[in-house]
Amino acid sequence: MTFDPTADYPLGSRRPDLIETPSGLALDDVSLEAARAGTLVAADIRATTATLRRQAEVARATGRRQLADNLDRAAELARVPDDQLLEIYTALRPGRSTAAELEDLARRLDEWEAPLTATFVREAATAYAERGLVDA
Numbered sequence: 001m002t003f004d005p006t007a008d009y010p011l012g013s014r015r016p017d018l019i020e021t022p023s024g025l026a027l028d029d030v031s032l033e034a035a036r037a038g039t040l041v042a043a044d045i046r047a048t049t050a051t052l053r054r055q056a057e058v059a060r061a062t063g064r065r066q067l068a069d070n071l072d073r074a075a076e077l078a079r080v081p082d083d084q085l086l087e088i089y090t091a092l093r094p095g096r097s098t099a100a101e102l103e104d105l106a107r108r109l110d111e112w113e114a115p116l117t118a119t120f121v122r123e124a125a126t127a128y129a130e131r132g133l134v135d136a
Helices: 032-037 049-061 065-077 082-091 099-111 115-130
Strands: none
Touching (some): 082 099
């Protein structure tokens, strides 16, 4: 499947064939009727890694580099369990973690194949240390 980030946006209307749920349902199968019938579950409402990466390509193609970077990190985190995402969010709040705890979190992100997010956590740890918001 080829994808042109400048011609295929918005994906939902121009390329719905490129969007599917985490369980593999096609976008057309995501409906209120499907939810009522029990064929659609809460997890199917989540964005997939592939969809988020395509959205990042669209942002990059239109010169929105920061948005593209955020979407690339979101694509990595789409595979991370919800409880771990909450832990990451909490740990990144200034003053909530030590430098060692943030480095441990970054290593775990590397293990989840989330290197962009791991780098982000390391950068946050450095910025927090410079501002006295994290214990060494």
